[in-house]
Amino acid sequence: MDAVSIEQFTVGEGRLVCEIRLAPSAPRVTSPDLIMRLEGPFPHLAHHACVNEEGATFGAVMDHTSLPHLLEHLVIDLQVREAQRDDDAFAGTTDWIDQEAGTARIQVSFTDDLAALRAFRDAVRFLNDAIVIP
């Protein structure tokens, strides 16, 4: 069973909204273990600009933040790579719809809608490969 599944995409003006659902047994927050498995394919993750309560970069919170927040940054990372631009060029927000149910809404800006959709699908695949659930 996959830890994360995509429920719905909505393409808006310059931004993509994605609703995801976590499996009942999937973790709701990240862990140092999980980040360790993702640092290989995503070496720049810690340096992303990020609005959080502990620092100016995603590195300040990435090993103890919500799983959907991590997914947001994986999506941005893949978009940055494809567009070969600064991560500042792509902004995102993440909100739980229902944390207990494991549903969340992730919004990211994009310059190319198809690239953004691809980034989402690839990011979910990376995350599902990195999460071990019973």
Ligand SMILES: [Zn+2]
């Ligand atoms: Zn962030």
